[in-house]
Amino acid sequence: MMATATLTRLEGERMLRHPALWLGLPVMLWWVSSTFDQDWSGALYTGLIPAFTPLLLGISLASMSAFSREHVPVADDAPMASSQRSAARLLAGLGPVALTALVVVAGTIWLRVRGGLDLGDEPGRTLHAHYTLPELIQPVLLACVAVAAGAAVVHVVRSRLAAAILLVVGWFLVGTYWLFDSPVVRYLAPVQPQPWQVEVGPWDADPTAFPSTWLLSAPGEYQDHWARIVVSPAVAAWHDVYLVGLVAVLVGIAVPGRFRVPLLVGGVIVAAAAAGMQSVVAP
Amino acid sequence: MSITSTDTLAVTGLAKRFGGTRAVEDVTLSAGRGVIGLLGPNGAGKTTLLRMVATVLAPDAGDLRLLGLDPARPGDRIEIRRRIGYLPQSPGLYAGFTAYDLVDYVAVLKEHTDKAWRQREVRRVLESVELAHVMHKKIRTLSGGTRQRVALAAAMVGSPELLVLDEPANGLDPDQRLRLRSLLSQSQTVLMSTHNISEVSALCQQVYVMFSGRIRFSGTPAELAALADGRVWEDGTQDPLAIRSWLTAEGIYRHLGDPPAGAAIVAPTLDDGYLLLARQEHR
Amino acid sequence: MTVWLVPTARAISWWPLVAVAALLAGASALAERTDFPVVGLLGIAAAALAAAVVAGLHDAAAALLSAVPTSLAVRRARRLLLLLPVELAASWASGLNVPLGGLVALTAAGVAVAFWAGPLAGAAVPLAWVVVARAGGFAWDQHLALVTIAAAAALWTGRNR
Structure with missing residues (x-):
């Protein structure tokens, strides 16, 4: 147990020193700042969570690098089993996860100080929108997914270079959230930005006739109708559960030992159930 | 040459x-x-x-x-x-x-x-x-x-x-x-x-x-090998004056350096010549 | 004359190109199903294909082959001769209509950097290019001709490095 803890600390320090992690952070901040340049209402609310993509990619690459060491036979005769070594590497991933949590906390404080975000179009508009707790948890769970994904991809592909390419493409695809903005895919794509839009009237409807508590999205370049903007903490919460299932599946793929099958089976069940619940509670 | x-x-x-x-x-x-x-x-x-x-x-x-x-x-x-x-x-x-x-x-x-x-x-x-x-x-x-x-x-x-x-x-x-x-x-x-x-x-x-x-x-x-001619001797104890001493498989010490009076000089091997050269290099 | 063809094809690691092609085909199908305009995918598709080509330049037996009369430049050219048509085919098969100019520029830049600094750095270039462009909120397909010319010059000067 002590040996596993020591290896965890060692791998954790190494993972936190990985340059991809520290390159991901400024690129993420740049992504955030470029989100400010977009002039449509809700751009920030919708764009801030996908802006974590470079950091998540950096975490995945750092994790991939740590897990690629499993392919080098070092001290195979040592008493520490390969499953213990994998567990130590996974636990070492908590360092980058904690870093992500710190970023989320700092961001939340910044949003409180700023007074919130712009969301909706007149007459259904607010300048003080704040993320709900399940939405704030999402980036932290995404960091867990990033650690597990890095481990799983290099376990399957074995080549570091090929694994790195797949991770970049994968994170970029799921990070550019609007690509998968369809009813089913948005439950399954790891990055799930809110709010949701529910069509409430044609382009020539009178927006003042809608309840005054509604946030609205006006007809424009991308839609020919009035829509209600809904932030759903219930969907976000079930999406968080889905991410937990996804982490279990990826860990099951990456880590050998007796927990592999329970992790895979349990992860698939949890992920499938949570995806199903998202569709049930969706607005 | x-x-x-x-x-x-x-x-x-x-x-x-x-x-x-x-x-x-x-x-x-x-x-x-x-x-x-x-x-x-x-x-x-x-x-x-x-x-x-x-x-x-x-x-x-x-x-x-x-x-x-x-x-x-x-x-x-x-x-x-x-x-x-x-x-x-x-x-x-x-x-x-x-x-x-x-x-x-x-x-x-x-x-x-x-x-x-x-x-x-x-x-x-x-x-x-x-x-x-x-x-x-x-x-x-x-x-x-x-x-x-x-x-x-x-x-x-x-x-x-x-x-x-x-x-x-x-x-x-x-x-x-x-x-x-x-x-x-x-x-x-x-x-x-x-x-x-x-x-x-x-x-x-x-x-x-x-x-x-x-x-x-x-x-x-x-x-x-001839570089070590007259500079290799063997006896049952370690000699602090030797520039290199090591225990052989026969359980006797082989020494390299300037032999003391009465030492049992033995024929040098290629190893002796190389080691002598290495020792001189490191001085 | 083409006695090198089969062993060179076997020596290439096709994994990255096949995996990227499959991933892009899946994403393209999904985008089509959801009526999403695929334009948002083009940059990452071009970058991924370029990176996969660069990954195919990695030669596991490079040290053993370093003193054969067939120069490094020729061995690299042979690999590219095999990789580039597959890259184009994968781009076409994905159904994304990746712009050829962008694909050429990113591939040339990646290959040029790979010649000078190794396949890992080379593969990182097109990917970093597109990720940084997305993060900075600017178009990835700017100054393509300039980049291609600069990369071609770097390719030529570094062909035997």
């Missing part, structure tokens, strides 16, 4: 730096037919020297003549490469190839385009390193020593006039080492680096010893 135009290999004042590190400095050596050994501790510059001789690395200064040609000239370099074989220290191999496929591929890259000739030659070299029975097995299934022999066979394809071998006995068992010796003794000119002094004494007509990028000794193995 005199260099003649008939030498297969003639090196004068060769130097190579990597940043601030002088890897090879003012090296002069020559070789006609036979096996030439290159001894020295790790980091002495042996691999850098061999890479320059194999035309893989361009020297910063000095003159290099191989087979009467100048590798600095592109036309000459290609002609030299047609006539030499090179075994690097860590020869990577294509794991998915069979031993036969790999050696055949190297033969193609050595510009042997006649298929029938290649078939005969590939079989010949694989048989010469005693790999006929595994020639159609995938390299990923072969042991480390067998892979080393595959790489050796690849270096020997086409009966090169000059073989440049960087620690060819790496990973070979004693029986395979013995066979390597008889194989190399049949070759025209071989320049090989090794840490194994018994290899040098059994095989080499000429030996060079390198320390810190410079040649510190050149001569026959007997001349290297």
Whole structure:
């Protein structure tokens, strides 16, 4: 147990020193700042969570690098089993996860100080929108997914270079959230930005006739109708559960030992159930 | 040391730096037919020297003549490469190839385009390193020593006039080492680096010893051993005045240095000559 | 003359190109199903294909082959001769209509950097290019001709490095 803890600390320090992690952070901040340049209402609310993509990619690459060491036979005769070594590497991933949590906390404080975000179009508009707790948890769970994904991809592909390419493409695809903005895919794509839009009237409807508590999205370049903007903490919460299932599946793929099958089976069940619940509670 | 135009290999004042590190400095050596050994501790510059001789690395200064040609000239370099074989220290191999496929591929890259000739030659070299029975097995299934022999066979394809071998006995068992010796003794000119002094004494007509990028000794193995003439003695206890002392398998101490009066002087070996040289170098 | 063809094809690691092609085909199908304009995918598709080509330049037996008369430039050219048509085919098969200019520029830049600094750095270039462009909110397909010319010059000068 002590040996596993020591290896965890060692791998954790190494993972936190990985340059991809520290390159991901400024690129993420740049992504955030470029989100400010977009002039449509809700751009920030919708764009801030996908802006974590470079950091998540950096975490995945750092994790991939740590897990690629499993392919080098070092001290195979040592008493520490390969499953213990994998567990130590996974636990070492908590360092980058904690870093992500710190970023989320700092961001939340910044949003409180700023007074919130712009969301909706007149007459259904607010300048003080704040993320709900399940939405704030999402980036932290995404960091867990990033650690597990890095481990799983290099376990399957074995080549570091090929694994790195797949991770970049994968994170970029799921990070550019609007690509998968369809009813089913948005439950399954790891990055799930809110709010949701529910069509409430044609382009020539009178927006003042809608309840005054509604946030609205006006007809424009991308839609020919009035829509209600809904932030759903219930969907976000079930999406968080889905991410937990996804982490279990990826860990099951990456880590050998007796927990592999329970992790895979349990992860698939949890992920499938949570995806199903998202569709049930969706607005 | 005199260099003649008939030498297969003639090196004068060769130097190579990597940043601030002088890897090879003012090296002069020559070789006609036979096996030439290159001894020295790790980091002495042996691999850098061999890479320059194999035309893989361009020297910063000095003159290099191989087979009467100048590798600095592109036309000459290609002609030299047609006539030499090179075994690097860590020869990577294509794991998915069979031993036969790999050696055949190297033969193609050595510009042997006649298929029938290649078939005969590939079989010949694989048989010469005693790999006929595994020639159609995938390299990923072969042991480390067998892979080393595959790489050796690849270096020997086409009966090169000059073989440049960087620690060819790496990973070979004693029986395979013995066979390597008889194989190399049949070759025209071989320049090989090794840490194994018994290899040098059994095989080499000429030996060079390198320390810190410079040649510190050149001569026959007997001349290297003779450096320690009258400076090796044995007795039952450790001698603090000796510059090196070690316990032998017979349970007696062997000492190197200036013997005390009445010491039991013994005949020096090649190891004694090398160790004495190494000790003088480190003073 | 083409005796090198089959062994060179076997020596190439096709994994990255096949995996990227499959991933892009899946994403393209999904985008089509959801009526999403695929333009947002083009940059990452071009970058991924370029990176996969660069990954195919990695030669596991490079040290063993370093002193053969077939020069490094020729060996690299042979690999590219095999990789580039597959890259184009994968781009076409993905159904994304990746712009050829962008694909050429990113591939040339990646290959040029790979010649000078190794396949890992080379593969990182097109990917970093697109990720940084996305993060900075600017178009990835700017100055393509300039980049291609600069990369071609770097390719030529570094062909035997």
